[in-house]
Amino acid sequence: MIGPDLLDMADLDAEAITTILDTAEGFKDVALRPIKKVPTLRGRTVCNLFFEDSTRTRISFEIAEKRLSADVINFSAKGSSVAKGESFKDTALTLQAMGVDAIVIRHAASGAAQQLTRWVDARVLNAGDGTHQHxxxxxxxxxxxxxxxxxxxxxxxxxxxxxxxxxxxxxxxxxxxxxxxxxxxxxxxxxxxxxxxxxxxxxxxxxxxxxxxxxxxxxxxxxxxxxxxxxxxxxxxxxxxxxxxxxxxxxxxxxxxxxxxxxxxxxxxxxxxxxxxxxxxxxxxVSNGIAVRMSVLYLLLGGEEGAEA
Amino acid sequence: MSSTLFTFTGARVVDPASGRDEIANVVVEGDRIAAVGEDSRGLRIDADGLVAAPGLVDLHVHLREPGGEDAETVASGTRAAALGGFTAVCPMANTQPVCDHVGVVEQVLRLARDAGHCDVYPVGAITRDLAGAELAELGSMAAIGVNCFSDDGHPVQSAQVMRRALAYAKTWDAIICNHSEEATLTAGAQLNEGEASTRLGLAGWPHEAEEIVVVRDLILAEGLGARLHVPHVSTAGTVELVRAAKARGVRVTAEATPHHFALTDARAEGYDAVNKVNPPLRTDADVAAVRAGLADGTIDAIATDHAPHAPEHKEQAWLHAPCGMLGLETVLAVTLTELVHTGVLTLAQAVEKLSTGPARTRDIAGHGGPIAPGQPANLVLFDPEARWRVDAAKLASRSRNNPFDGAELRGQVLHTVLRGRFTTRDGETVEVGEPAGARA
The missing domain is CATH 3.40.50.1370 (Aspartate/ornithine carbamoyltransferase)
Known part of the structure; x- marks a missing residue:
């Protein structure tokens, strides 16, 4: 069973992990094509919500999202409404109101990804929460x-x-x-x-x-x-x-x-x-990271629409 | 008020101060108890199936006023207390400004008197501004009745300051209550150090941090013959230390909170910061030790450490949320559900821990019983069997951070009487000036 969110490795059994890895294998080829893009997540909006500085993970997710043809929004806490004092909950409710399909969250606090699921309907992908999970x-x-x-x-x-x-x-x-x-x-x-x-x-x-x-x-x-x-x-x-x-x-x-x-x-x-x-x-x-993140995004978001890709 | 005359009929009177536990009528005339027995005078209030006990006494609450009125006020906190069965509460000093001088003590007393829900016995700060460095003017606060001092939330780190405070307070035989926490061991700490903190990635809060300070303070109090109160005992080690100290005659008393005898660190699962508290929720073994300490008298009192926080502060990531939980409106039911109905304590022992014990440890006259002719009529009547579901949204507290929200509890407060006046009637607040028998 995979989803609706990806928060914690404890939520995945061996079968789910195998499915994710098998699916990633298929996506690894995309990187070898002259046009590194599939239409799987066309029309889907993914927000990379990064409360903590991260270059590697954010870029990896962003490449994965773009190769799946998702519309990508990058939200970094620095210089945003968060810097002006907006609470975590209000940021979440704002994204919820804007109707994004998935949120990839990086946060300095353990449990932040799980807390986010309380306030949004979007799929939540934990891209690192404090000293908890990645x-x-x-x-x-x-x-x-x-x-x-x-x-x-x-x-x-x-x-x-x-x-x-x-x-x-x-x-x-x-x-x-x-x-x-x-x-x-x-x-x-x-x-x-x-x-x-x-x-x-x-x-x-x-x-x-x-x-x-x-x-x-x-x-x-x-x-x-x-x-x-x-x-x-x-x-x-x-x-x-x-x-x-x-x-x-x-x-x-x-x-x-x-x-x-x-x-x-x-x-x-x-x-x-x-x-x-x-x-x-x-x-x-590092290069496998892109295929694996494509796989996870596909499995959480793609559903039936993804199958036609 | 001299016109007040009513009788609770057929109540089970549980009064540890007199050793009474029997079915009787309790006649209240004016602000006093007139009779306990078969007499019945004035308005009869059927108390069949109810327990009549001395009004509850809480040694440890945070009413937040002055300075934290978004979370609680003296009026809202004491209203919550009355609904919870309390006739006396002891608010801690960590307000803004800090209750480290007479002015704040008088302000809190006046606010409570005006609200009229519950007596308050403010705890003064040990050190100025809770900074742990210079003693507050304990003497001037003692002169207007303060007999307990605590920097609660800000543990006194310096052994020298602690030793001086214990010694100086002996002038008035006053009590020093030190939040026991060795701060270098808890820098950044989020949750009891153990399996749960490891799994959840929350920085560990070792039990040793509490016990080290308890040991130090017990040694200091013993050497000086001073009075020490250990608040919110949360670890098995602390229970054992206090037990041993009492056995050798140290003048120490101790309290435990409902959350430390009812909940464990497993509650951090899900990261709802309503479960974040200082000291942190511990393990099953600690809960068992605290229960045993209550049962054998090591721990004298159940105190709530009622700590309101506005929702916007608790609805943050665990790391950023403040520590603290509500307790006043649920502690009696939690005690009955977790300790009495499970056979850990008898009903009389529970009343002892919630009323007689705390009143005695703090020398609070007129509260904690006895329920006897001529005594102030400070009473709680509760149904020990009634089941109800906690709904944090309906609490009288201005805050919502009650960890028992949604839980079904057994035991419900019906009436609270403060010096002959109903502060709570049929589970609802009676404001000052409202006719007492309106809903009779």
Whole structure:
């Protein structure tokens, strides 16, 4: 069951995820055509409602929307009515009154996407809410992993780094577990929230012990500012203990893939040479993101009209 | 008022102060109770099936006036209190301006007197402007009757300030009530740290932040022989700390809120910020510990921490919404539903926690019983069985942030009597000057 909204990876079972990934495969070809456009969402209006700065995710969604021929509105909180003090609810009611068909929302507050569904009839796509969820990121990661290995089930995956502050970690771990991967979350205890075992993952603080058995090493962004709140002493020490560098890359099995949701902090969680290594799939993640977002928009909005495309 | 003469007939009189729990008539003459027993004089008001208890007393409310009148006023908050069965409430000091001097205390007292719904016993601030640095003029406030001081919502961080406040307040044997929260552990915190906060991506609010300050304050109060009140106990650890302190003779009292004995952090699911509160909703284990603390006397009082917020503030993203919940109009029913009908407390114990206990811990004379001849007629009559559904839109409070909105509760207030005058009659407000027996 997919929809009516896409808020949380917990709402998607393995069948739904498979449908999304299969559909994305079909859309990936669009990027290879001379005219990169299908008429699927012609006449549909999609609003990209971004309360938080984001370049990568917004551009990815915007390309996906335009390739599906949707009418696209970009709403950024800066310089808008929000900056003049309009409440989140009033912004939502305004969009509702304007009759948009879908809202892609990015917000600094966890739960904002779910709250939005209370006030609008439009389909809501969560493009990242606080430290809660970022489901399209998880879906594009699953797509990238499946594309590389032909499956997700049974793979050994480590998710490494700042889990407590990461919406990506929540979505990715859920998606991987749902699809049958074996997930180990790795990082210093200060960056791992309590009750992680309820996610169906293993927890480790020792990256070196985990690396040799991995199929996928998923590195999370570690913001340098975190060291000012004593999550770790220095980014140099973090890099030495939990960062992926060339020495650790050598320990990783040759077939293993390296993923990162970006933007990378080269020199903290990943060194430059690892980021550019052949088994780093970071640019594939970015291009797959467009196909996966097209797939989700199509499945949530396309319906019967979409079928004729 | 000397013409007032009526009798509640056939009520179950539950009065912890006298130990009475029996069917009796209660005769009210003027502003006093004239008789309890078989006597019946004046207007007869059938109270068959109802419980007659001393008017409820709330140690912890926010009436928001002065300064926050969009959310609540003294008149609207005390009207809500009377509808909830209260005859006395203790408003906290975090108004604008702060209740850290005599002027605001007198203003709140006058507003409450004019409204006439409920007695108020304002809590003064511990420190000027709730800033935690310089002591407020406790003595001048004590001189006009303030006997409890709190920077509620702004925990006193400095051990030195806290120690001085406890010591200084001993002059009047006054109570220091410190919101227990170690602020560096709760910077940015949104929800009890645990499975729910991890899953929902809300910054964790560790239970240790409460317990560390409770430990410190208990040690300070013990050393000084000073009176300490621990507000809104929310963790199992705090219950245990207070229990142990009482056992060794520390002069400590404690309160728990209805939301901390009835709700858990699972309520954050869905991100409705009506469930955002300080201290946060905790876990099942904490709820069980708070209930046990109420049952064994560790926790003396149920207090609502009634904290109105205008809808536009609560209808924000969880991260941006303020903390606080309404409680005055639902606490009796929540207590009956969650604690009495489930067998955690007897009815007499519930009345003790909602009336006699809080009046005793705060030395509030004339409230909390006993229901006996010559005593002020401060009474609540409620139907312990009646089922009703909470509709936040119909509350007398100016705000709507009641977490029990939509819930079916068991137990309903019919009448509240303040010194012989009905403030609530048949579940409806009676304004000052309205004939008391109009709907008889």
């Amino acid at each position: 489901p399209t990121q998880a879906l594009l990661d699953l797509y990238t992993i499946r594309e590389r290995f032909g499956r997700v089930e049974g793979l050994e995956v480590a998710v490494v780094g700042d889990v407590v502050h990461s919406r990506v970690a929540r979505s990715v771990c859920q998606g991987l577990v749902t699809m049958g991967a074996h997930v180990t979350v790795v990082g210093p205890p200060t960056l791992l929230p309590p009750a992680l075992e309820t996610w169906g993952v293993r927890v480790s603080h020792d990256l070196d012990a985990v690396l040799p058995g991995l199929d996928v090493c998923y590195l999370l962004r570690v913001q340098r500012e975190r060291m000012h709140a004593q999550f770790f002493p220095t980014s140099r020490e973090y890099a030495r203990i939990w960062g992926l560098d060339a020495d650790r890359l050598a320990v990783l099995p040759e077939h293993a893939a390296i993923l990162h949701p970006g933007p990378m902090n080269r020199g903290v969680e990943i060194t430059a040479d690892v980021a550019d290594a052949p088994n780093a799939l970071i640019t594939e993640q």
